[in-house]
Amino acid sequence: MKILVAVKRVIDPYVKIRVKSDNTGVETQNIKMAMNPFDEIAIEEALRLREKGWATEVVAVSIGGESSQETLRHGLALGADRAILVRTDRVLESLNIAKILKKIVDDEKPDLVLMGKQTIDGDNNQTPQMLAALLNWSQATNASKVNESTGHLEVTREIDGGLETIKIALPAVVSTDLRLNEPRYASLPNIMKAKRKSLDVIELESMGLSLKQHVEILKVNAPATRTGGVKVESVTALLNKLQHEAKVL
Amino acid sequence: MSTLVLVEHNNHTMHPATRNTLAAALELDNKPTLLVVGHQCSEVAAQAATLAGVHAVWCVDNPCYEHQLAEQISDLVVSFASSFNAILASSSTYGKNILPRIAALLDVTQVSDVSKIIDANTFEHPVYAGNAIETVRVLDNIKVMTVRTTAFNPVTKAQDACCIENMNQEFPAKGSQFVKHELSKSERPDLGSAKIVVSGGRGLQSAEKFKLIDDLADALGAAVGASRAAVDAGFVPNDYQVGQTGKVVAPVLYIAVGISGAVQHLAGMKDSKIIVAINKDEDAPIFQIADYGLVGDLFELVPQLIEQLKNR
Numbered sequence: 001m002k003i004l005v006a007v008k009r010v011i012d013p014y015v016k017i018r019v020k021s022d023n024t025g026v027e028t029q030n031i032k033m034a035m036n037p038f039d040e041i042a043i044e045e046a047l048r049l050r051e052k053g054w055a056t057e058v059v060a061v062s063i064g065g066e067s068s069q070e071t072l073r074h075g076l077a078l079g080a081d082r083a084i085l086v087r088t089d090r091v092l093e094s095l096n097i098a099k100i101l102k103k104i105v106d107d108e109k110p111d112l113v114l115m116g117k118q119t120i121d122g123d124n125n126q127t128p129q130m131l132a133a134l135l136n137w138s139q140a141t142n143a144s145k146v147n148e149s150t151g152h153l154e155v156t157r158e159i160d161g162g163l164e165t166i167k168i169a170l171p172a173v174v175s176t177d178l179r180l181n182e183p184r185y186a187s188l189p190n191i192m193k194a195k196r197k198s199l200d201v202i203e204l205e206s207m208g209l210s211l212k213q214h215v216e217i218l219k220v221n222a223p224a225t226r227t228g229g230v231k232v233e234s235v236t237a238l239l240n241k242l243q244h245e246a247k248v249l
Numbered sequence: 250m251s252t253l254v255l256v257e258h259n260n261h262t263m264h265p266a267t268r269n270t271l272a273a274a275l276e277l278d279n280k281p282t283l284l285v286v287g288h289q290c291s292e293v294a295a296q297a298a299t300l301a302g303v304h305a306v307w308c309v310d311n312p313c314y315e316h317q318l319a320e321q322i323s324d325l326v327v328s329f330a331s332s333f334n335a336i337l338a339s340s341s342t343y344g345k346n347i348l349p350r351i352a353a354l355l356d357v358t359q360v361s362d363v364s365k366i367i368d369a370n371t372f373e374h375p376v377y378a379g380n381a382i383e384t385v386r387v388l389d390n391i392k393v394m395t396v397r398t399t400a401f402n403p404v405t406k407a408q409d410a411c412c413i414e415n416m417n418q419e420f421p422a423k424g425s426q427f428v429k430h431e432l433s434k435s436e437r438p439d440l441g442s443a444k445i446v447v448s449g450g451r452g453l454q455s456a457e458k459f460k461l462i463d464d465l466a467d468a469l470g471a472a473v474g475a476s477r478a479a480v481d482a483g484f485v486p487n488d489y490q491v492g493q494t495g496k497v498v499a500p501v502l503y504i505a506v507g508i509s510g511a512v513q514h515l516a517g518m519k520d521s522k523i524i525v526a527i528n529k530d531e532d533a534p535i536f537q538i539a540d541y542g543l544v545g546d547l548f549e550l551v552p553q554l555i556e557q558l559k560n561r
Contacts, residue, residue, distance in 0.1 A: 118494070158487050160342045165428040166428055167428050214387070217385055218386055231536070231542040232543055
């Protein structure tokens with residue numbers, strides 16, 4: 001079994017982002033970047049499936065600029081066997097990312113694609129479902145438990161009212177929720193070893209895909225800010241404020 | 250303009266978020282169609298037909314749709330998508346699971362978590378955990394979008410039931426099969442639509458002590474939420490989580506107890522009308538957005554609060 005894991009380089013989740021003054025986007029120059037946290041969980045799950053003997057190869061793939069190589073090296077240091085970068089400086093929407101990934105899947109023929117349920121920058125939560133649709137594969141989104149079996153997976157999904165378990169035939173696309181696992185850290189020897197692992201770079205233009213623009217970003221604004229109010233001295237004062245000033249009780 | 254709204258339901262009851270999604274649909278189109286897909290779901294169709302502004306309800310009732318798997322709902326919707334310019338669902342786990350699949354099958358983009366409709370092609374939605382608002386223009390003919398329900402006021406008015414059209418098209422989910430549900434049972438209001446939400450964080454220390462939050466919620470008739478820390482520590486189930494990766498709420502009153510206020514948590518509650526924070530750390534970031542802050546030990550303050558609420 002071969003697992004493909006799609007990873008994205010995003011602004012580190014603990015960085016407080018700033019909207020650019022010309023409202024074209026968010027400042028990314030000289031800002032700490034990291035692997036999207038949900039994708040780290042996807043890598044971890046793939047490694048665990050390999051450690052159980054279910055999978056034999058874990059391939060990490062990313063789409064983005066030259067610096068996405070660092071993100072892939074991090075994936076290799078965690079334990080992925082090899083990596084592929086689809087290099088492009090274009091800003092891509094989910095549907096086009098799914099189309100690029102479909103091409104990679106057609107070439108690599110994995111049995112399972114693992115991806116984060118959403119990236120913490122776009123917050124879209126779309127690409128795994130779109131990839132599954134383009135491949136006409138089964139999907140299991142928001143996975144918090146994956147039980148492997150021959151020819152299928154039993155996946156527990158986080159849904160609004162609790163949990164849902166479904167059985168999906170392979171090949172399939174599974175997207176990870178936070179609760180799926182606790183990702184490991186890369187050890188120094190593994191970071192060194194990762195430098196020698198194979199990382200293929202494919203230019204997006206060479207893939208022969210016709211990617212149409214479906215959406216135009218008109219502007220990016222900072223949200224209305226909320227300022228702190230007052231600190232009250234006691235529970236009685238709080239209730240008074242809620243009742244007479246805010247009138248919410 | 251013709252708009253289709255996917256109705257989320259459990260075969261018996263329509264999910265309240267349908268009312269908010271309908272409100273968004275009505276901004277696009279004055280004759281929206283509601284789609285109810287399920288098994289023995291005629292009650293849901295009847296409920297949907299009486300929501301003010303609904304033009305028609307399409308009901309697809311077939312045993313194969315009992316669990317509404319993404320693969321089959323997508324195939325079904327795509328089979329009649331050419332009649333519509335817009336397809337909407339709420340940005341719940343239900344809508345998020347299905348709509349991107351529909352969009353990809355139609356070769357169109359999908360806009361997630363729409364918080365404002367500017368015109369038929371232009372929408373706002375939050376990105377970066379709500380720290381930026383992106384305005385996008387969709388260039389495709391069919392607009393597929395999930396709606397941030399807290400950003401639209403629910404349709405509460407009723408009308409005489411509109412026409413319910415029963416259709417029968419079978420799309421079995423080929424590779425997927427439902428196994429089981431484990432749903433959290435609660436007598437309290439639904440977290441996503443409650444007027445008052447009381448949330449607990451790591452400061453509650455244990456699952457036993459988290460009961461204090463339940464007691465406060467009961468005294469207020471509120472729903473119970475939690476921070477990721479409280480969920481990860483096992484105090485409460487995952488579906489209580491409020492934040493970027495959990496639920497987004499915007500109640501009239503949000504009371505954060507023992508929650509420091511990480512960016513990811515604020516993403517899920519900062520549009521609440523009034524925010525109250527109870528925390529012993531007076532420098533906790535939550536106080537920067539709270540309308541009313543109370544600094545002190547929650548294990549002393551919350552019981553006092555419950556006591557005084559009971560004596561009101």
